[in-house]
Amino acid sequence: MQTSTLLVVVLVLTFSAYLLAKKRSRDIATAEGGLSKLHSRPAYYGSFAAILAAIPAVLLMLIWQAVEPELVRTLVMAQIPKAVIDAQENPQLLFGQIIHIAHGILPAKTPELQAAANHYLELESIGKTLKFVAVLSLSLVGLALGWRAVRPKLRARHYVEKTLQFFLMFCSTLAILTTLGIVLSVLFEAIRFFQIIPVTDFLFGTEWSPQIALRADQQGASGAFGAIPLFAGTLMISFIAMCIAAPIGLMSAIYLSEYASPNVRNIVKPVLEVLAGIPTVVYGFFAALTAAPFIRDVAESIGISGVSSESALAAGAVMGVMIIPFVSSLSDDVITAVPQSLRDGSLGLGATRSETIVNVVIPAALPGIVGGLLLAVSRAIGETMIVVMAAGLSANLTANPLDSVTTVTVQIVTLLVGDQEFDSPKTLAAFALGLTLFVVTLALNFVALRIVKKYREQYD
Incomplete structure (x- = not known):
């Protein structure tokens, strides 16, 4: 059987x-x-x-x-x-x-x-x-x-509740051990990489060329593993995406929760959240076939020459549109959850609706808003498909958003595609990039928690 x-x-x-x-x-x-x-x-x-x-x-x-x-x-x-x-x-x-x-x-x-x-x-x-x-x-x-x-x-209830408590504890422990296992597996492989490539060369190097050379006189013979271009590209694309997603998502959440009528809210919010259900590859096609050529044509029409057909601006802009629902939906739920008594008290003291929103509602909902923004940043940093199709694979160290760049996640995927031997610096570099990304994300979480704690104390 x-x-x-x-x-x-x-x-x-x-x-x-x-x-x-x-x-x-x-x-x-x-x-x-x-x-x-x-x-x-x-x-x-x-x-x-x-x-x-x-x-x-x-x-x-x-x-x-x-x-x-x-x-x-x-x-x-x-x-x-x-x-x-x-x-x-x-x-x-x-x-x-x-x-x-x-x-x-x-x-x-x-x-x-x-x-x-x-x-x-x-x-x-x-x-x-x-x-x-x-x-x-x-x-x-x-x-x-x-x-x-x-x-x-x-005492059947006692035994059943104890069993459920043990099961919940087991699930929590399993989640912790899984996370610990993932971190340790990445850490051990990253340590192997840093035994071959110095940490300073990886963190502060400005040349990224991990491919294996065919001749001894090529640069790739020893490998160039400076990750600064990858970090710069990741930060640039994420910054562009958040510049679009944060204001639009937050303002739309404020409108839906504070100004829109119930009928408008019931129509607009589901339509806005449809964006979250679109596959990222569709966004990638849109960025590569529509957004990137449009940006290049506009740049050339105003006299900017040499614009790449793959640019950080195109990838960041489309990525920003993609993560608008994350900011909007979470912020809307948090703002709606603010007690009505706070609004009534502010309005009763003579404040206008806009003053109430700025001085009462937003500060009270700040922890949830920061959480939504943090989730959006994490989604932007971890996105791969849009970057591959709209920003390219070139590890260029540039501050020009019209140039082609790449990100950490794209390089991790590139390094681990196909049959790989996990004993060469080229493959181990993916784990070093993953560990660095994990540390950066952990630091962002720590900063966000500190900010939330600072402002939440005013309302506890």
Whole structure:
């Protein structure tokens, strides 16, 4: 039986345990004189039985899935003669060949390999049968125990809440460990890169040319890993995007929350949020085919020559349009959440609506607005497709927004495309860029939290 089918069977038994235990608790309550005689509500008794029927069986299934492949591999390889293993060009791939032979993908070259394939099929069949019997039996035992445990003094609510608390704690811990694992994996690879390339050359170098040279006299023979052009391009495009998204998004949020009628708000806000659902590749096409040529034609019409067909201005402008919904939607929700009593108090003291918005509503909503802007900055820094299609891949150190530039994320994607060996500075440079981007984002979060804390104290 497939794992998915077995999981469905366990879910059916879990639901059955819930219904049976709940019904039993109601029957006991009726016999005892009412639900007040029970320690917990019937739903908690049903949940208690469902937990006993589901959790042990699912845990056993997960453990079985993790242990079975290695156990089968050990048993199969133990019966293959050593001479057959030594005769293979790559013994590490022998077990994969046996699996392919067992499934009829490859022909068996020797009788020993055919026997190993037959043994593998036999073990696989036995494993599926044993797994089905063990998991199903454990689920049935849990169902029976949960049903029999139902009695008036059973603290079902306590056990269910403790189980949910443990599950929530497990999810929180898993999220923390996942984040820690990501950071450490990037950190270790970045340390390997900095053992080859000095940190000062990476952080303060002005030449970025990580490609591997074909001749010893080329610059790329030793690699040029100065990341200043990437940082400058990232900051330039993000700054242009925020110059468009921040004012437009914030002003639209103020209008929708403070000035617009309910009918206008119900129409305009969904239309504005449609921008968030457009794929970034569509924005990239628009930037490359419409925005960039338009900017180049306008620049040439006013006498500015030599404008690149791929520019930071085109990428930043289109990116700014893309992240307007993030600023607008979050700011609108935060401004709407400001208590009406603050507005009424300001208006009652004689302030106009605009003065109330500037002096009362915006300061009160500042923490949420800063959070929305921070989210928009993170989205701008992490965007890749628009930059690739509208700003190019050239790592130019320039302050001219009409020139072609690139960003950190684009270079990370470029360095990790295709078959790569994770022992060369070219590939390891992607992890160094990722670590730098992580540190910069962490610093932005720290600064934003300090700003929020400073202004929030006025309203606590």
